[in-house]
Amino acid sequence: MPHRVDAFADAVRAGGGEVADLSDSTRGLVWLSSEQPALLVDTLERYPEIGWVQLPWAGVDAFAGVLAPFAGRARPLWTSAKGAYSQPVAEHALALTLALLRVVPTRVRATSWSTVPEGRSLYGLNVVVIGAGGIAVELLRLLEPFDPVTTIVRRSADAFPGAHRTIPTDQLAEVLPDADVVIVAAALTPDTAGLIGAAELALMNPRAVLVNVARGGLVDTDALTAALAAHAIHGAGLDVTDPEPLPDSHPLWSEPRVIITPHSADTPDMTAPLLAERIRANVEAFLYHGRFIGVVDTEAGY
Secondary structure (H helix, E strand, O other), rough: HHHHHHHHHHHHHOOOOOOOOOOOOOEEEEEEOOHHHHHHHHHHHHHOOOOEEEOOOOOOOOHHHHHHHHHOOOEEEOOOOOOOOHHHHHHHHHHHHHHHHHHHHHHHOOOOOOOOOOOOOOOOEEEEEEOOOOHHHHHHHHHHHHHEEEEEEEEEOOOOOOOOOOEEHHHHHHHHHHHOEEOOOOOOOOOOOEEEHHHHHHHHHOOOOOOOOOOOHHOOOOHHHHHHHOOOOOOEEEEOOOOOOOOOOOHHOOOOOOOOOOOOOOOOOHHHHHHHHHHHHHHHHHHHHHOOOOEEOOOOOO
16 A cells, blocks of 8 residues: 555646645645545544545545535535546446356356356447446447447436437436346436336346446345346346445355456556546646546535
């Protein structure tokens, strides 16, 4: 970890800033932990002149209690790493998708040669991506060689570049029955919690696969467990779960058509240089031109 902290300090300097102990002259704060939100609140109360806070992750749900009192306020300005980690997360989503379609969970558990011809190609399939952030941008780029039919589900119906179709979230039910792959890549907010529940899973094709690389709370775990047990969908790839960590005794661990990775789509080694660049760019924005990247909407919660 020390070498990463050094990289972040170097990023501050590269953006034109100075790394110093907290004091009454502190104006910008780079917060590198999601485990001590109360300490962040205390810091902001002690140093009210702080005008900008950089958070470490793309999702800011861990800071919901901190952000809520600042909803609608002009300061401090909050920025996150949203969009910065899109490439490794999109790559992970594609890896899970291909593994599920190629029945890799079954293959890696096998202890004898199978004579059952299973597996599907991703080429030309109908792929639904829930979310319209940086992950969706990178996913469409990675999916392009497979020539799928792509649908983006987002808050509005505004066309999303590179997608064949864009629909608002309230029309999700209309596209689920024809989807071969559903990839969840949305922010977790009070409005999106449990977005994929029993009703949505019941609409999906029994040959479809579900991949979640966003937040566990977007998918109803009990409903997903039941759908898999009933063979209502073909399989699921989960980099995030609810609860998280997933308890050792949870039935999803023994579900033969599930791949669970421990929130590792973007490991620290992958994200450190990406976060460093985000810090550099936003320090520069804070000091010189104001064009911040990853500005958090404190009212919307992401």
